[in-house]
Amino acid sequence: MTCKEIAARCPAYLSGEMEPESARVFAEHLRNCRACNEEVERQITLDSLLRRSILSEKVDTTALDRTVRAHIALERRSFSPRWLAVAAGIAAILLAGALSYRAMFASPPPKLCVDAARDHRSEVTLAQHRRWLSDPNAVADLGQRNGIPASLLAALVPPGYRFEHGKLCRLGGEVFLHLVYAQGGAEFSVYLRSSGTQSLSLQQVQTGGEHIAYVRTDRYTAMFVTDRSSAAALSLARSAAPALIA
Amino acid sequence: MGAQQDEFERTAMPHSSSLLRVARRLSSDAASAEDLVQETLLHAWRNFRQFRSGTNARAWLFRILLNAVYAQSRRQRAEPVTLGISSSAEERLPDFTASGMSEFDAADVARAFAALPARHRTVLLLGVVEGFTCREIAGILSLPVGTVMSRLSRARHALRVQLSSAAKCAGKGAS
Numbered sequence: 493m494t495c496k497e498i499a500a501r502c503p504a505y506l507s508g509e510m511e512p513e514s515a516r517v518f519a520e521h522l523r524n525c526r527a528c529n530e531e532v533e534r535q536i537t538l539d540s541l542l543r544r545s546i547l548s549e550k551v552d553t554t555a556l557d558r559t560v561r562a563h564i565a566l567e568r569r570s571f572s573p574r575w576l577a578v579a580a581g582i583a584a585i586l587l588a589g590a591l592s593y594r595a596m597f598a599s600p601p602p603k604l605c606v607d608a609a610r611d612h613r614s615e616v617t618l619a620q621h622r623r624w625l626s627d628p629n630a631v632a633d634l635g636q637r638n639g640i641p642a643s644l645l646a647a648l649v650p651p652g653y654r655f656e657h658g659k660l661c662r663l664g665g666e667v668f669l670h671l672v673y674a675q676g677g678a679e680f681s682v683y684l685r686s687s688g689t690q691s692l693s694l695q696q697v698q699t700g701g702e703h704i705a706y707v708r709t710d711r712y713t714a715m716f717v718t719d720r721s722s723a724a725a726l727s728l729a730r731s732a733a734p735a736l737i738a
Numbered sequence: 739m740g741a742q743q744d745e746f747e748r749t750a751m752p753h754s755s756s757l758l759r760v761a762r763r764l765s766s767d768a769a770s771a772e773d774l775v776q777e778t779l780l781h782a783w784r785n786f787r788q789f790r791s792g793t794n795a796r797a798w799l800f801r802i803l804l805n806a807v808y809a810q811s812r813r814q815r816a817e818p819v820t821l822g823i824s825s826s827a828e829e830r831l832p833d834f835t836a837s838g839m840s841e842f843d844a845a846d847v848a849r850a851f852a853a854l855p856a857r858h859r860t861v862l863l864l865g866v867v868e869g870f871t872c873r874e875i876a877g878i879l880s881l882p883v884g885t886v887m888s889r890l891s892r893a894r895h896a897l898r899v900q901l902s903s904a905a906k907c908a909g910k911g912a913s
Contacts, residue, residue, distance in 0.1 A: 499891065500887070500888070500891070501887070502891065503865070503872055503886075503887040503890040503891055504872055504887060507865060507870075507871045507872055508871070509871050509872055509873060534839060534898070535894055537839045538839060538894060538897060538898060538901075539866045539894075541839065541842055541844075541847050542847055542851065542862060542866050542867065542897065543866060543867055544844060544847075545844040545845075545847035545848045545851065546759065546763070546848070546851070546863070546867045547759075547867065548844050549759065549762075551755040551758050551759050551762075553754040553755045553758055553775075556754060556758065556772050556775060556776060557751060557754055559776060560751070560754070560776055560779045560780060560783075561751075563776075563780055563783075564743060564746075564780070564783050567783075567784075
């Protein structure tokens, strides 16, 4: 083997892919050629430095794994006959009178709901975000600038709850107004944006520990996210629905 | 949990940290990297029936990840940026000794690595950090094995050139 061949075949030697006979010839060349030997040693050292550098970085996938599992659970559930039966049952109840307006079930984009759940978990449950607006007038102003009237914000507050704070956030590439309301130690999130869809739809989604009621009207998309229960999420959405369709 | 999801948990989910580590080095920010890995794992889940049990799941996952990275790059219309000094093959290699090179710390190497073009970072991540063979990398990147070997050589060369730039600034790596 020439020095040029050694250089060309070095990657296969370093990854241990060389045939035994070729590896023997390669090693023999290294024993007899100081320049090639030093070059290969430098490459081994460089590889080791690079591995150490990259592998020393801490990688925490806890939240990511949870999100992936939540997506998978949602997808499995959306194809599950049992879930369809539950959804149909909820639809029947809603259509029978829990809501007094035209309602229909449609699949919300699951990713949007999962994104909302993840955002609620990190920013409300785990309080990882500090830059909230707590002045209701400033939040109302923010809402106005994003097509959400102050009267709607006032009407969204369920009985017994108080407004905590709000800010803009991005979910699924769209800007939402994120509002947080509290009752005692319990908090829930509303993610709200102006939309241009034509009908009302409402669906419950559960992902991880969060329960989401997803509402779409002819003017708004809203997600009500709570850690408490599906019934609580649905109740919050039902309480806000008249304001959303007004 | 169904049998298929059980199998997916055992086969694919343990690789999420390796996927994220690589995605972080190939995407513009941490959030994009997480999105890429999420997209990769969900794609793998949706196509898990096509995965043949007993074949190389890691290589399959990295292939999906790299496709997602390329797609993201196309969406962002962002060309890989090479910072610092040139990494052309003609550039004269610094004459570090192996012991001189060990003076570099993790941060020096990380900075030099980050300045490499994406194609160089990709083969180094797969071959050196993740331990894939040239043949496996060829499968992941859909390239001939010879191309992978020459790209690995050029990538190692480019990394040393970048490190020499750092050495000149910090007085490290001298033989």
